Amino acid sequence: MLIKDWILCLICVAAMVFLFCSCEWKAAKYSNKWRILFLLPAITCILHFILLGEEWCLLGIYLGGWIAGIGFFTVKASVRRRSLVTAMVLCCLSVPVCYCSDSYRKPNYVADFEQGFECMQEHYSLTEYKEVNWEGLYEEYLPLFEKAEKEHDEVANCIAWNAFCNEFYDAHTGYAPNGDVEAMTQSVCERVMGNDYGLATICLTSGEYVAVLIEENSPAYKAGIRTGTVITEWNGKTPEEWQELCSKRMEQCMICGNRENQRFYEGCFLGGIGDEQVTVAYINEMGEEETVTLDAVGNYYERFEKMACLLTYKEPKANLSVVELDKDTVLLNVNMMQFDSESMNSSDYSSVQATIREQLIPYREQGVTNLIIDLRNNGGGSTKMAQAIVSLVAEGEHFWAADGAYQEATGEYEVLNSYTYTGENLWQDGEIVVLVNSGSNSAANHCMSALQQLEHVTVIGLSEPAGAAQGVVGERLEGGWLNFSGTLVLDEAGDIWIDSDATGEPRLLVDERVPLDERAIKEIFENGEDYVLNYALEYLEQTK
Secondary structure, three states: OOOOHHHHHHHHHHHHHHHHHHHOOOOOHHHHHHHHHHHHHHHHHHHHHHOOOOOOHHHHHHHHHHOOOHHOOOOOOOHHHHHHHHHHHHHHHHHHHHHOOOOOOOOHHHHHHHHHHHHHHHOOOOOOOOOOOOOOOOOOOHHHHHHHOOOOOHHHHHHHHHHHHHOOOOOOOOOEEEOOOHHHHHHHHHHHEEOOOOEEEEEOOOOOOEEOOOOOOOOHHHOOOOOOOOEEEEEOOOHHHHHHHHHHHHHHHHOOOOOOOOOOOHHHOOOOOOOOEEEEEEOOOOOOOEHHHHHHHHEEEEHHHHHHHHHOOOOOOOOEEEEEEOOOOOEOOOEEOOOOOOOOOOOOOOOHHHHHHHHHHHHHHOOOEEEEOOOOOOEEEEEEHHHHHHHHHHHHEEEEEEEEEOOOOEEEEEEEEEEEEEEEEOOOOOOOEEEEEOOOOHHHHHHHHHHHOOEEEEEEEEEOOOOOOEEEEEEEOOOOOEEEEEEEEEOOOEEEOOOOOOOOOOOOOOEEOOOHHHHHHHHHHOOOHHHHEEEEHHHHHHHO
């Protein structure tokens, strides 16, 4: 029996006991208003019903509350007492009913899964492209939802949805539960990620695993582990031997969109593996291997979240703001592909172009040659706005994208409508660098892909973009909302635009991958620098 229902039962019974003992009070000769207390159980039941939902296994408590209300309408102590005893018996009987009934507070996780699954099976636009085995997925994931429902485990339900959605390698596919999504995300991560041992781990581009975010004065710190210390063994195994578990944990709480970004984040989950203690082998400052035993000091989620924020960090700037970085370089910051309600409703983004144009032209007139367009952590929005941004710096007429449909008879995609744009060539003869990361998705991917086709553009990132481009649809479930790709967006050749195929490997790749090396680790985790932006500035300096 859930605590919220225990509270209802205890409040009602306590009120009834009090009323039973006081039903002969002579307070009526002063005032009859005290009789309203007999309505307290009924009012409590009504509020519980409205705020927390009905549960028919609590019918005894509901009826008891109304029966107790009889005392409001009569002054006879014997009638009041009989009604209160009846009400208390009904309340108490509800307790064993709740414990013995299989239907008590039964969540509809299985029904939700079947509804969402059937909707995706019918409407998911990338079924053929990603070679989705619907029958196999149903057989694999149904038991997880059945178990979550049997145990009334909302966290397990969200974990199952995350793992299911990760099967598609599609950053447009995800599940959001009703209520406080942030709180549920934290609950999921805390269950999945394991214990905190005073440090976090990350896998470098070289394949080495290193420590970061070491708790100062912790056993790890006192043993000599510092930012960038190489980890050779974790709990008796090499980091590589834990890769499968790291991958499983990641799939249960993160939607990465493609295998490359999964590989980027997998190593971050190593730091949470273990029980109450973990043994860590590492290379000390003398180049020798040492081992230390570390006690769990909490949950790994908080440290992991801080690490993820630092890996995707960029200095906060207003959307569409232009900032001078040095005498040769300005930065256009694009936080989201949304500008204002007027442009969203009309799809006229001339105001976006005017805003950016007015900021850039003075710098071009001053001789500034380098433009950095920052699309990091841009989750998307309007593809029309993305097109408006690209058209400012492109030259001539270009293909943008096409609406498409899959033809079962031919097994091919058919172009329905093609869209083009004409560029202004506002940045002619200048160098353009585009910054992206794993948080760049949807319309930000559209923007990056179009910019990448231009000769004077280089895309730079510490990780790959999320890589989803299809139109998004959603299905309202009883327990939450399921999003997935529901319409087709094709390229000029009539093929799927941007999204990874059945292998999960990304098709939209950066031109210059920022190496996650010793220098990067120091700058990001010790100095708090925007390392990717600094790397871009160095890149532009080298191209002079």
